[in-house]
Amino acid sequence: MSGLFSPRAWNKIWIYRGTFLLGLLNTLKTALVALLLALALGIIFGLLATSGKKVLKAISRVYVEVIQNTPVLLQMCFLYYALAFSGHSPGIIVTGILALGIYTGAYMAEVIRAGIESVPKGQFEAAQSQGFGYVGQMYYIIIPQSIKVILPPMTNVIVNMIKNTSCLYIVGGADLLSLTYSFVTGENTGGSYAPAYIVCGAIFFIICFPLSTFASMWETSLKKREQKAFQSGAPKEA
Amino acid sequence: MAMIKLENVNKYFGDLHVLKDVNLEVSEGEKLVIIGPSGSGKSTTVRCMNFLEKPSSGHVYIDGQELTSKNKTKVVRDSTSMVFQQFNLYPHMTVLKNLTLAPTKLHHKSKKEAEELAYHYLDIVGLKDKADVYPTTLSGGQQQRIAIARALCSQSKIILFDEPTSALDPETIQEVLDVMIKLAKENITMVVVTHEMGFARQVADRVVFMADGQIIESGTPEHFFTNPESDRVKQFLGKIIR
Numbered sequence: 001m002s003g004l005f006s007p008r009a010w011n012k013i014w015i016y017r018g019t020f021l022l023g024l025l026n027t028l029k030t031a032l033v034a035l036l037l038a039l040a041l042g043i044i045f046g047l048l049a050t051s052g053k054k055v056l057k058a059i060s061r062v063y064v065e066v067i068q069n070t071p072v073l074l075q076m077c078f079l080y081y082a083l084a085f086s087g088h089s090p091g092i093i094v095t096g097i098l099a100l101g102i103y104t105g106a107y108m109a110e111v112i113r114a115g116i117e118s119v120p121k122g123q124f125e126a127a128q129s130q131g132f133g134y135v136g137q138m139y140y141i142i143i144p145q146s147i148k149v150i151l152p153p154m155t156n157v158i159v160n161m162i163k164n165t166s167c168l169y170i171v172g173g174a175d176l177l178s179l180t181y182s183f184v185t186g187e188n189t190g191g192s193y194a195p196a197y198i199v200c201g202a203i204f205f206i207i208c209f210p211l212s213t214f215a216s217m218w219e220t221s222l223k224k225r226e227q228k229a230f231q232s233g234a235p236k237e238a
Numbered sequence: 239m240a241m242i243k244l245e246n247v248n249k250y251f252g253d254l255h256v257l258k259d260v261n262l263e264v265s266e267g268e269k270l271v272i273i274g275p276s277g278s279g280k281s282t283t284v285r286c287m288n289f290l291e292k293p294s295s296g297h298v299y300i301d302g303q304e305l306t307s308k309n310k311t312k313v314v315r316d317s318t319s320m321v322f323q324q325f326n327l328y329p330h331m332t333v334l335k336n337l338t339l340a341p342t343k344l345h346h347k348s349k350k351e352a353e354e355l356a357y358h359y360l361d362i363v364g365l366k367d368k369a370d371v372y373p374t375t376l377s378g379g380q381q382q383r384i385a386i387a388r389a390l391c392s393q394s395k396i397i398l399f400d401e402p403t404s405a406l407d408p409e410t411i412q413e414v415l416d417v418m419i420k421l422a423k424e425n426i427t428m429v430v431v432t433h434e435m436g437f438a439r440q441v442a443d444r445v446v447f448m449a450d451g452q453i454i455e456s457g458t459p460e461h462f463f464t465n466p467e468s469d470r471v472k473q474f475l476g477k478i479i480r
């Protein structure tokens with residue numbers, strides 16, 4: 001075996017590039033479906049947390065705290081083996097989606113809760129005093145104001161989730177990191193450790209970096225637009 | 239028939255007994271002003287009239303209908319509007335959008351009708367030229383006049399004012415009061431919590447004095463400001479009017 005970064009090692013990666021692409025595809029698929037689940041859970045539990053009803057708040061709190069204060073690896077193993085031993089194993093992909101979705105949902109719920117709570121109480125009261133019901137209040141008045149508080153951190157949660165697909169490795173997933181690992185340890189393919197992990201990391205970076213950059217740019221532009229709206233009206237006042 | 243009726247209304251915040259068996263009737267078109275020291279339950283009383291605070295016990299009737307948790311959205315939508323101390327305009331919408339939101343989404347008006355209505359009331363509050371700006375660009379007094387126009391756009395029979403001038407700079411208080419005085423000439427039922435005694439004297443059909451969660455005295459402004467019965471009122475007025 002020649003050096004860690006030998007041309008031979010890099011060449012091997014090129015030959016087996018399909019493995020990495022497959023891993024990427026699996027990671028994105030898992031992440032996308034898990035994202036939908038996480039969004040649904042996040043919205044439900046975020047709304048419960050801001051409902052003002054003690055019981056509903058408690059339910060949301062329990063979900064968020066239990067999920068956020070135990071390792072995602074443990075949740076994944078638990079779900080995988082619990083389901084497997086119950087005789088209804090849905091397979092690694094579905095397990096991964098469920099586990100990631102449930103895990104990420106807890107963070108989504110917090111982001112949504114914080115966004116809704118960032119809107120002053122007077123806005124809720126004004127809406128209620130006009131006769132808006134819960135849905136109208138949220139739709140016309142609260143969500144439009146909280147969305148700019150919600151979206152940037154939500155994008156970061158999504159980035160984290162994409163990275164967390166690598167945890168599927170523990171239950172033998174087919175995501176990017178798992179496939180990279182089997183590649184470097186495989187009997188025929190093994191050996192190109194450093195290049196393989198660099199490629200794997202680069203792929204993650206290429207996906208995640210634009211997302212987080214986009215998130216922060218979005219936030220900045222929303223803030224700017226707000227300032228502009230403020231300034232454009234100001235001179236008229238004089 | 240009373241437009242608003244509070245019957246044995248009690249309200250607790252935790253252990254704090256904020257409203258103690260409050261009974262109050264407001265008839266149609268009446269201008270009722272509620273005065274009293276801070277923490278006396280004035281704001282809580284008017285907030286019970288649209289269930290922003292739900293009474294711990296007792297009954298609230300609005301336009302002949304008992305207000306309950308179940309029907310509050312509908313009754314409030316149909317019969318009441320509110321003007322807040324902090325204006326609470328929607329900052330993400332232009333003034334015009336603030337005014338047309340409820341009429342189009344809740345009162346089944348077309349965009350055109352709602353905008354005509356909005357311009358009509360903007361004219362009344364003297365801010366027709368501000369239709370397209372965002373509320374945060376306006377002064378406090380202007381925002382409160384917009385908030386009054388927004389309340390008027392719902393065309394409800396009752397408008398509740400919860401200390402509408404308390405958050406304003408002294409020099410903008412009068413412009414808001416002037417709008418309210420103009421409004422008082424209409425047949426709208428107005429309940430106003432305020433510390434503006436001049437306004438109470440000029441506009442009120444009846445003044446109610448509250449202290450410690452109770453209605454201490456109620457009467458016409460003349461009675462109230464010239465010859466109050468209760469010592470508590472005399473003491474309060476003595477402090478305010480010099």
